[in-house]
Amino acid sequence: MRVAFTIDDLPLWPHTPYPDGYTPEGIAETFIAGLERHGISGVYAFCNSWSLLERPELARVLDAWCAAGHHVANHTHGHPKLNEVEAARYIEEIDLADRHLARWTERAPGRYFRYTLNQWGDTEEKRARVKAHLDAKRYRAAEVTSWFFEWRYNAAFEKCLAAGDREGIAWLQASFLEFSVAQLRYDVELCRRQFEREIPGIALGHNVPFFADVFDGFLQRLIDEGLEFVSLDDAANDPVYDRAASVVTPEFLVYQQKLARAAGDRPVRIAPDARDDFDRVEAMAA
Ligand SMILES: [Zn+2]
Structure with a gap:
């Protein structure tokens, strides 16, 4: 399994509060340290510029990210969903981020854009x-073949945190490692079926407290499972990604699922062997 790892929403939007003890700077440092420990460099973070206008001191997060050898890319200014706004509005948001993130994006070897919620329209x-x-x-769309539903795990985690439920947190952390492996293997298998060969995947993690806490174990577990991390350029240069944003998709799906649906298939989103754990997480998050 060859996969390029990427991070979205670094830093998080200003209206998302952090639990006590977590800061955007601290979470970014955790990611940087984990990547360094596992020898993974040149990771693209897809950023919203709105948070930087609201809190200019967050520029330090992106400075630190780039100083550690990673890259910044465009993820719109304020994270609108393309399925909810007009094209003209979305285009303005791309251009605002293009301008406000230029001091970091211009240092990156590639010019990448990631659609918010991977919605192509x-x-x-x-x-x-x-x-x-x-x-x-001259933006290339950075596709997503795998993500790990860490938003849902994070929602459950914050509930446990507020309730002082240490057992719940321990279960979520252990479950996440199993879930990540199951979901990655499922995504790889769907890609193999969809494209009739093994392709380099593009994985996504979100900048949320829960994911930062498990990040080191997550990387180690994936490496133990035989995953090889490649650069985003290496993955995105595969012609399999030429079909990015090529079909209308109203749903929140990863790349191979969108193309499968466009072809009339209806693959499920969650790895079937991880479904029970995921249902429990959803119940804890509700
Ligand atoms: Zn996002």
């Missing part, structure tokens, strides 16, 4: 306009 008009704008601005 719910109408053909929107999809085509936004894609044409990205092409004109």
